[in-house]
Amino acid sequence: MNHNRKVWTLIVGLLMSVGLLLPSQAKANEAEEGGLDVTAMIFDHIGDSYYWHLFDINEETQVSMPLPVLVYSSESGFHCFMSSRFHHGHESYDGLKIAHEGEPYAGKIVEQVGGEWVRPTLDLSITKNVAGLIITSILLVWMILFCARWYKNKDEKHPAPKGFVGTIEMLVSYVYNDVIKPNIPKNTGRYAPYLLTAFFFIFFNNLCGLIPGSANLTGNIAITVTLALFTFVTTNIFGTGAYWSEIFWNKELPAWLRPIMAVIEFIGLFTKPFSLTIRLFANILAGHCALLGVLSVIFLTAISMPGVGNGAMSFVSILLGIFLDCLELLVAFIQAFVFTMLSSIYIGLSQAEHHHH
Amino acid sequence: MDLLIPESGLFIWMLLAFTVVFIVLAKFGWPIITKMIDDRAKYIDDSIAKANEANEKLAKIQEETAAMLKQTQEKQSQILAEAMEMRKQIVEKAQTEATVAGQKILEEARQQIQAEKEDAIRDIRRQVGELSVKVAEKVLRQSLDSDQAQMAMIGRMLDELETK
Structure with a gap:
């Protein structure tokens, strides 16, 4: 019992000291290897999406459920289709696309009005x-x-x-x-x-x-x-x-x-x-x-x-x-x-x- | 920031969903459950009140029973005391009556004896009178045998009458 407790203390102490070194190292590695972007991952989890993301098999293959897109635009009228048409945001469909990272309205459906990508009048999509x-x-x-x-x-x-x-x-x-x-x-x-x-x-x-x-x-x-x-x-x-x-x-x-x-x-x-x-x-x-x-x-x-x-x-x-x-x-x-x-x-x-x- | 701006689409859906959920549950869900909660609380309160009342009643009944028992015992002892008293009285009365009766009998006996005694004395007197008359007759007959004596006697008696 006493022996066990000593081992435990040692392990926890060791792990905690390692933990202190962690953030700086992680950041450095990320920058070097372009690895895990924690912020993006967290925001992806807490945010909304046009897919119901289930799990990833590898970096290319994501298993997710497509959801219906319901958009009304004063320019182009009603749009109604499954989000799988966007091919995970890689393609545009029916004059609409999902804005990429770095663009305005990132992750949301946008449409092109007068050369600019803007949000449609009403986005009632089943996100x-x-x-x-x-x-x-x-x-x-x-x-x-x-x-x-x-x-x-x-x-x-x-x-x-x-x-x-x-x-x-x-x-x-x-x-x-x-x-x-x-x-x-x-x-x-x-x-x-x-x-x-x-x-x-x-x-x-x-x-x-x-x-x-x-x-x-x-x-x-x-x-x-x-x-x-x-x-x-x-x-x-x-x-x-x-x-x-x-x-x-x-x-x-x-x-x-x-x-x-x-x-x-x-x-x-x-x-x-x-x-x-x-x-x-x-x-x-x-x-x-x-x-x-x-x-x-x-x-x-x-x-x-x-x-x-x-x-x-x-x-x-x-x-x-x-x-x-x-x-x-x-x-x-x-x-x-x-x-x-x-x-x-x-x-x-x-x-x-x-x-x- | 993106997170702090409500998305209009989700807002509309939420408005719709919550309204539906609210209407359905307000109509078919909550009133049934809250009514039961209220009713049960009331029932429990009532039951407690009733139990208290019943306990009080029971205590009262027990008190009454004890009082009754006490009363009965008192009555019993009273009756017993009365019976004793009555027995005593009866005995005393009997004794007094017996004494009175005895004295009465004695008195009667005494009176009878007295009466008989008086009768006897009267009888004796009468007999003594008769005897003395007979004796006097015999004595008189003897002394008046001669005429002389008889004449003397008559003379004396006449004298006596005259002086009177």
């Missing part, structure tokens, strides 16, 4: 993210409806569900009783469906995003901005008179402060959804980047220090990767929880009543 979104949405709806079906023909005297339905009920019950109800004591029934949908949508997509090869949805700003927009609309559309008067003419403040606070509060209306957008997006994106960065150590050391060094570094990077993956599981829940919690608080504030003095 990897859209495909992922459709799949997770269907799965989510199916999951929740499956659970809801369990409750049919059962009354409250029936014992609580077990297994999968029980797990979902535990989550629903937690969000409903501990997040939504305390923050929105009035009109709970009006807002609970939206907040529950938001929680489960974010949580489920956070978890799905952790599956290797899946789409990174909640780490995409278009997704989070939509969610924040829903919260913004839900908050303000049913805002009470007391809520609006607290924003624009807060009677609890001295008169000279009121106009200043009105401006600040008005800006606050928009910073709230903005912070919701950025918080979720940045947290998930950062997690993915960190995980990919740690795992790419394996491939970097394979180039810079083949043999024992690579083996040792792979070991460390896998350990770190497992740790980060567990952390991401936690973050997946926390971020879904935080989004729901803050949305509940904002909605709760919008249901303010006039104070009676």
